[in-house]
Amino acid sequence: MHSSNIPAGLVSALGLTQIIGYGTLYYSFSILAPGMSADLGLSLAEVFGVFSVSLFIGGLSATYIGKQMDRIGAATIMTIGSALAAVTLALCAWSPSIAIFAIAIILLEVSSGMVQYQAAFAALVESDPRTASRSITYLTLIGGFASTIFWPISATLTSYLSWREIYLVFAALNLFLCMPLHFWIRSLGKKAGEASIQPRETVIGAIPPHARRRAMVIVSFAFALLGFTLAAILAHMVPMLGSIGLGAAAVVIGSLFGPAQVLSRLINMVFGKNLSPPGLALLSAVLIVFGVLILLMTGNWLPGAVAFAICLGLGSGINSIAQGSLPLYLFGSDGYGAITGKMAAARLAVGAGAPFVFAAAMENIGLSFALVANACLGAISIAAFVAVAASCRQPATATA
Structure with missing residues (x-):
């Protein structure tokens, strides 16, 4: 049967565009920011301020982008997104x-919403709703290497090129590599649509229709809180570890986060067949909160800091799988783009302020209290995921 080999090609192509999408539009920014601030006469804080605003506005655009994905197809949106990213x-x-710099950075984040995970997950659900959950796990495994690949690339390029020249190189990658791949994925969908006369199989959600709205609010709230907890710490991870007395080791500990993220997805791929998406979401929240508590209890003890970085990475890795598979499991494949769009909007809009709020908290109430507050937010998201898991005990039956 030829359709079974489409996901492999599809997942590989999307994996490459996710690495480039996240690498050029997100991870490279922190490396290039010092060059931008020197060139534009802004302080580093102001450059990151522009970035935070752009993340917030980009988050708000996710709802609209999600609806358009359901209307004209995720792959079409991704093709347009690659062109917009390049421009x-x-x-x-x-x-x-x-x-003009500020407007461009804001548009950059809007284009991110059209080419990153949210869009890629929707493309996989469109391609085959039944295998989408597995495909999402494989995709996040490949995409997890974005920071590992693009942090060193960006840092190396800064020795030879200005930040402006690096952005031109990145524009070319989006235009000549990602856009053709997204266009090819779009043509796959068209062919599949023409080939199958019979209606597409859909996935029926585990939440009954009357309870969907409440579940949708709770899940969005839980992901938003957990996203805030994670974004707050990630933005300050290396300087924060340095400030508690870990010195040069802070960078090495921080670098464990990426591999741990990939490792968690690998473990899930091999052993996670028995764990339902609500279980995955719950596990990711528990790991993130546990990581924060370990750092609180162990302070500048090196093994503790290592355990903290690994727990955080494992939790974050599983969290991005849950963001794709939990909505599919709970609400089914119909209208998947719009549903995940709303969730992404809540998560990104709340998470955009996290680095700023956490920095202010560290200054005013101290690191320990800031971490305690952070762990409490994470604990609320654990409770929310438990509530959702409890409301979908009955198995999903196809009652079309």
């Missing part, structure tokens, strides 16, 4: 003024 990277590289 805005070029606009950013050219930007003669701070205003």
Whole structure:
């Protein structure tokens, strides 16, 4: 049967575009920010301020983008998104003024929503709703290497090129590599649509229709809180570990986060067949909160800090799988784009303020209290995931 080999090609192509999408539009920013601030005459805090605002506005656009995915197809949105990403990277590289730079960075985050995980997950659900959960796990496994690949690439390029020239290189990657791949994925969907005369199989959600709205609010709230907890710590991870007395080891400990993220997805791929998506979401929240508590209890004890980074990475890795598979499990494949769009909007809008709020908390109430507050937010998300898991005990039956 030829359709079984489509996911492998599809997942590989999406994996490559996710690495480039996250690498060029998200991970490279922290490396290039010092060059931007020097060039534009802004403080580093102001450059990150622009980035935070762009993450917030990008988050708000996720709802609209999600609806469009259901309407014209995720792969079509991704193709347009790659073109927009290339244009805005070029606009950013050219930007003669701070205003144009700020507009370009905001547009960059809007294009991110069109090409990153949210869109890729929707493309997989469109391609085959039944195998989508497994495909999402494989995809996040490949995408997990984005920071591992693009942090060193960006840092190396800064020795030879200005940040503007690097953005032009990144624009070319999005235009000449990602856009054709997304266009090819779009053509796969068209062929599949023409080939199958019989209606597409759909996945029926585990939440009964009357309880969907409540479950949707709780799940969005839980992911948003957990996203805040994670974003707050990730933005300050290396300096924070340095400040508690880990010195040079802080960078090494921080670098464990990426591999732990990939490892958790690998473990889930091999052993996670028996764990339902609500279980996965719950596990990710528990690991993240546990990581924060370990750091609180062990302070500058090196093994404790290592355990903290690994727990955080494992939790974060499983969390991105749950973001794709839990909505599919709970609400089914119909309208998947719009549902995940709303969830992403809540998560990104709340998470955008996290680095700023956590920095303010560390300054005003101290690191320990900031971490305690953070762990409490994570604990609330654990309770929310438990509530959702409890409300979908009955198995999903196809009552079309």
